[in-house]
Amino acid sequence: MxxxxxxxxxxxxxxxxxxxxxxxxxxxxxxxxxxxxxxxLPYARAALAAVAGARLAVDELTGLVRGHVAVGTVTSHNVDLPALLAAFHEDHPAVEITLAEDNSDHLIDALRGGRLDAAIIALGATPPPGLEIHIVADESIAAAVSHRDDLARTYLI
Structure with a gap:
């Protein structure tokens, strides 16, 4: 309110x-x-619900989207998240955005638990089951090792 x-x-x-x-x-x-x-009290609650219903009816007619979206992100990625969130906010100014930062496993748990609506995560070879996945960036990550290290003779780690 x-x-x-x-x-x-x-x-x-x-x-x-x-x-x-x-x-x-x-x-x-x-x-x-x-x-x-x-x-x-019940009449006050009903009045507030009626106002919320009226607001929703007007929003539906005018196309305004209201609400809250919770977004999670890993610390390191090549997605321009500030620009992405700014564009979303410009299109949907009545939607409140909250941002959480954590590792991919915790973000996946938060998605499954309903605490997040969307997340930018690091994706392994097998996508996590039960989630709708959309690739937004594909980046190569290289490991640098000494030429004398046993890993130097391995193409994929």
């Missing part, structure tokens, strides 16, 4: 004045719903 606490308090007090009843018991350090507040 992106509303600061003082703004929420002012709105609640305004509603209390309009109803002529206290909705919250503000005694001591805790704040609890009064009996009237508990009776009003």
């Amino acid at each position: 992106h509303v600061a606490q003082p703004g929420v308090s002012a709105q609640i007090r305004r509603l209390e004045r309009e109803l002529g009843q206290e909705l919250l018991d503000r005694s001591g350090r805790s704040v609890r719903l009064t009996e009237v507040g508990a009776a009003v």
